[in-house]
Structure formats: structure tokens, C-alpha cells
Amino acid sequence: MAEIFDLFGDPVPANWGQRGRPEHVPNQQNRNRVSLLVAMGWSNARIASALFITQPTLRKHYFSELKFRDVARDRLVAQVGVKLMDGVNSGNVSAIREFQKYLERNDLMLYGQTRQPEKSVPAAKPAKAEKVGKKAAALAAAQQPDAGTPMGELMMRRQQAATAH
Known part of the structure; x- marks a missing residue:
């Protein structure tokens, strides 16, 4: 018996027009879609839902595309x-x-890298000074008085006198 094709060149299922849902007929376009989706890492459930078929139907008709998942x-x-x-x-x-x-x-x-010549590596940057908080900075400033002011000069004399004794 000769196979019958529809206007688009796809084969017409044997039970077309009879009771029940006609069997899914795979075509080259759907095979290409399945191959692409498998290559993109889609799961069987996701591929089946994209083609509006069940997973058993996917495995039945597209097993040759699914078996090449690794490559x-x-x-x-x-x-x-x-x-x-x-x-x-x-x-x-x-x-x-x-x-x-x-x-x-x-x-x-x-x-793991390009084959282009390596770019010159810049010299190592000097280590950044540790950041000091406001209170620690104020305490350090209090220990180092400004000798340019009369109050700073007096504080320096007192510090020197305290360390001398």
C-alpha cells in the first residue's frame, strides 16, 4: 500500500479521520528541533513539552536523536x-x-588560554595601608601634637617630660 502525503509533504497517519487521536508522525523539521534542543542541554520533559508530545512519544520516535546526547x-x-x-x-x-x-x-x-602572545604583567602594586577608624585616628592624632601651635608645643613638652621620667 502506497503511503499518503498531505499538502505539506508529511505522511498522513494510518488512522487519520478515525476514532482516537492520530499517531504522532515525526518529520525532518522536528528531528532537527530535537537535535538542537538536545545539543542545548534540554531535558526530555522540556523537549517533549516544546513539541506538544509526551515523553514516551519522544523516546519512541526520536530515540536516534536522543542517543547522541553526549556528543x-x-x-x-x-x-x-x-x-x-x-x-x-x-x-x-x-x-x-x-x-x-x-x-x-x-x-x-x-x-585554557588564547594562543596570542601574553601581555606584559604590570609590576606588583604596593600593599595598601590598613584603614584606621575615626576613633583610632583621633587617638593617634592626640599622641602626635602639632608643634606649630602654642597648645601643640605645650603638649609636646609634657609628653617629652613624661617619657624622660
């Missing part, structure tokens, strides 16, 4: 790289810039 992100990144490389080969300047950023991100992932 899905790498496959997606590689696909983006291929598209960028196509743009670079065609001479697209913005694609060249994006491809350079793509390479830098890849190098960061592989080596």
Missing part, C-alpha cells in the same frame, strides 16, 4: 564551524571575524 553539543559546534568556514571561503568579511572568534573560543576550550 550533540560538539556536533552542533562543528556544524556552526562548517557554516562559518563556508562564509570565510566565499570571502565574507563578517564571517572571517566570527570565525576568528570561533577559533579563539575553541583554543580557550582546548588550552
Whole structure:
């Protein structure tokens, strides 16, 4: 029996028009969606709800996309790289810039740093003086009188006399 297709080219389920809900028919667009969502780290429950299907239906029809969960992100990144490389080969300047950023991100992932020459490290900054509170600053100022004023001169004489004895 020949398979029947609707106006959009999708196969029509066998029980179409009969009692009960027709079976979900996976198409390439939904397969691509599932692959993308798996690569983005979505859970099966979240993917199923995005496609308006149940989790058992997701596992039944999209098991081949779900089994590549471990490498899905790498496959997606590689696909983006291929598209960028196509743009670079065609001479697209913005694609060249994006491809350079793509390479830098890849190098960061592989080596933990960019392969660009290291920038000169500035000299170590001197340690900052410990901050003193208002009361401690006032107490320290009281111990160091200003010799330029008559009161400060008198206080200095008294301090010197106290330390001499």
C-alpha cells in the first residue's frame, strides 16, 4: 500500500479521520528541533513539552536523536564551524571575524588560554595601608601634637617630660 502525503509533504497517519487521536508522525523539521534542543542541554520533559508530545512519544520516535546526547553539543559546534568556514571561503568579511572568534573560543576550550602572545604583567602594586577608624585616628592624632601651635608645643613638652621620667 502506497503511503499518503498531505499538502505539506508529511505522511498522513494510518488512522487519520478515525476514532482516537492520530499517531504522532515525526518529520525532518522536528528531528532537527530535537537535535538542537538536545545539543542545548534540554531535558526530555522540556523537549517533549516544546513539541506538544509526551515523553514516551519522544523516546519512541526520536530515540536516534536522543542517543547522541553526549556528543550533540560538539556536533552542533562543528556544524556552526562548517557554516562559518563556508562564509570565510566565499570571502565574507563578517564571517572571517566570527570565525576568528570561533577559533579563539575553541583554543580557550582546548588550552585554557588564547594562543596570542601574553601581555606584559604590570609590576606588583604596593600593599595598601590598613584603614584606621575615626576613633583610632583621633587617638593617634592626640599622641602626635602639632608643634606649630602654642597648645601643640605645650603638649609636646609634657609628653617629652613624661617619657624622660
